[in-house]
Amino acid sequence: MARRISSQGKVTISVDEYSSNPTQAFTHYNINQSRFQPPHVHMVEPLPYDAPKPVGHTRFVCVSDTHSRTDGIQMPFGDVLLHTGDFTELGLPSEVKKFNDWLGSLPYEYKVVIAGNHELTFDKDFMAELIKQDYYRFPSVSKLRPEDFDDVQSLLTNCVYLQDSEVTIKGFRIYGAPWTPWFNGWGFNLPRGQSLLDKWNQIPEDVDILMTHGPPLGFRDWVPKELQRVGCVELLNTVQKRVRPKLHAYGGIHEGYGIMTDGYTTFINSSTCTVSFQPTNPPIIFDLPNPGNS
Ligand SMILES: Nc1nc2c(ncn2[C@@H]2O[C@H](COP(=O)(O)O)[C@@H](O)[C@H]2O)c(=O)[nH]1
Numbered sequence: 565m566a567r568r569i570s571s572q573g574k575v576t577i578s579v580d581e582y583s584s585n586p587t588q589a590f591t592h593y594n595i596n597q598s599r600f601q602p603p604h605v606h607m608v609e610p611l612p613y614d615a616p617k618p619v620g621h622t623r624f625v626c627v628s629d630t631h632s633r634t635d636g637i638q639m640p641f642g643d644v645l646l647h648t649g650d651f652t653e654l655g656l657p658s659e660v661k662k663f664n665d666w667l668g669s670l671p672y673e674y675k676v677v678i679a680g681n682h683e684l685t686f687d688k689d690f691m692a693e694l695i696k697q698d699y700y701r702f703p704s705v706s707k708l709r710p711e712d713f714d715d716v717q718s719l720l721t722n723c724v725y726l727q728d729s730e731v732t733i734k735g736f737r738i739y740g741a742p743w744t745p746w747f748n749g750w751g752f753n754l755p756r757g758q759s760l761l762d763k764w765n766q767i768p769e770d771v772d773i774l775m776t777h778g779p780p781l782g783f784r785d786w787v788p789k790e791l792q793r794v795g796c797v798e799l800l801n802t803v804q805k806r807v808r809p810k811l812h813a814y815g816g817i818h819e820g821y822g823i824m825t826d827g828y829t830t831f832i833n834s835s836t837c838t839v840s841f842q843p844t845n846p847p848i849i850f851d852l853p854n855p856g857n858s
């Protein structure tokens with residue numbers, strides 16, 4: 565059982581028995597619990613950019629995985645930009661500055677950004693290991709001096725940067741976390757199971773919008789070239805059984821670009837880059853009623 569309710573009514577998520585094999589987890593929960601089936605779970609068509617914003621709503625513009633390829637992206641009208649990581653190739657300070665300049669050129673009232681596995685310099689533990697060991701894997705990153713990247717976050721002057729932290733914007737509580745299941749030893753990679761669950765357990769119950777770099781199990785997490793689901797099972801259980809945000813925004817799996825709902829949470833994978841790193845998927849807009857508006 566992945567969920568327990570304490571005597572104080574608090575929900576506790578534990579490591580799922582299928583945690584280490586998301587494809588098997590998906591099949592099991594689909595067959596035995598219809599967990600990914602209609603009518604609750606279904607695809608959602610993106611809002612056209614010229615759709616009028618309903619009165620009393622905030623328009624969020626979701627982008628992800630721009631990978632230093634922002635030049636041709638047509639940005640739609642909106643109030644708050646959400647970028648869910650992989651804004652660079654390697655997290656080089658020069659790339660971060662270029663991304664920050666692009667953010668500065670955008671008209672949104674607020675811009676919120678998290679890191680992804682490609683923002684190597686943002687992951688202090690990763691950099692400490694890289695400097696000790698693997699000079700040849702990421703030579704341009706290994707050449708950096710600590711003083712070049714120690715304070716790399718401070719280059720992001722044109723947004724709110726979240727890392728296991730939250731911000732309240734226009735009354736919406738927004739929480740962001742960069743962690744993804746270990747894959748080829750990039751930044752912010754953690755083993756599936758308790759290590760990732762420890763990070764998800766830091767997400768407060770009452771957040772309205774959750775930003776992660778990667779998907780939860782079953783929601784735009786399919787990798788066709790490997791015929792695998794790669795979303796995090798503990799993230800799904802945390803989202804559906806404990807946190808229940810109105811919007812879960814992410815990217816990470818470029819092939820999974822698109823929108824789904826489970827009937828309560830809307831899941832948006834807004835990966836701009838395709839699997840061949842072409843920045844051709846358009847940003848996705850999403851309207852939410854302002855908190856306090858009933
Ligand atoms: N089988 C898996 N494939 C993965 C995973 N994470 C990413 N990917 C694949 O790589 C691309 C690009 O990801 P990026 O982080 O390098 O930009 C992604 O679209 C997938 O095809 C994973 O955990 N398992």
Ligand SMILES: [Mn+2]
Pocket residue numbers: 629631650680816818
């Ligand atoms: Mn990416």
Ligand SMILES: [Mn+2]
Pocket residue numbers: 650680681682777816817
């Ligand atoms: Mn990534």
